[in-house]
Amino acid sequence: MDTLKAIEERRSVKSYDPEHQMTQEEIDKLLSYTMLSPTAFNIQHWRFLVVQDPELRQKIREASWNQAQVTDASLLVVICADLKAWKKAPDRYWRNAPEPVQQALVPMILNYYKDNTEAERDEALRSCGMAAQTLMLVAKEMGYDTCPMDGFDFDKVGELINLPEDYLISMFIVVGKAIRPANERAGQLPLEEVVIYDRFE
Incomplete structure (x- = not known):
């Protein structure tokens, strides 16, 4: 496709x-391609928690207002953002780059994120969003359907998965074989409403 x-x-x-x-093999392929998504400073803030334990998935479903896709889909991926990834051995993010690039970018990472909690959060969540879209498109190419989800109790799910203190949950993505297609698109806005050139009036 x-x-x-x-x-x-x-x-x-x-x-x-x-x-x-x-x-x-399919799961590894899906997530390996997802990991080619772009991230700020190549930090790769995303962490993909694959929930396979049926009992845990049932508890997560209960924390998701009993939405059936949480347990019925073949795969439940909780996309998490590691807010402190920027300071966890940042030289590894550029280890294959030429030495001058490493010497420039690694200190830049530390200088940019230090004491900048807003950028820390925003960049991590943006990276997770890009990874989520990549995951869904790769799944489609593999013959699977998906659904991104934020309809759940974030705190409760965090407790259930033992979310580290310096992580945030971005969203769920469920992946599987549809037994009923999605409804027709409900109403796309026209191009001229959402595309603005140069500046807002």
Whole structure:
């Protein structure tokens, strides 16, 4: 499937075949391609928590207002942002770059994020958002449907997954085989309403 077709056909599907299972090879492929997503300073702030324990998934479903896709989809991925990734051995993010690039960028990372909690959070969540879209498009290319979710109790889910103190949950993505397609697009805004050139009036 080409990229434009995947973008066009990616929809938020709510109903999945609960009997279908993804192979480990498929999961690895999906997440390996997702990890090619861009991130600020190449920090790769995202962490992909794959929930496989059926009991845990049921508890997460209960914390998600009993939305069936949480347990029925083949895969539940909790996309988390590591807010402190910028200071966790930052030289590793540029280890394959030429030495002058490493010497310039690693100190730049430390100088930019130090005492800048707003940038720390915003950049991490932006990176997670880009990874989420990549994950959904790769899944579509692999023949799977997806649904991004933020309809859940973030604090409760954080407790259930033992979320580290310096992490945030960005969203869920469920992946699986649809048993009912998404409804028709409800109402896309016209191009001229959402595209502005040069400046707002």
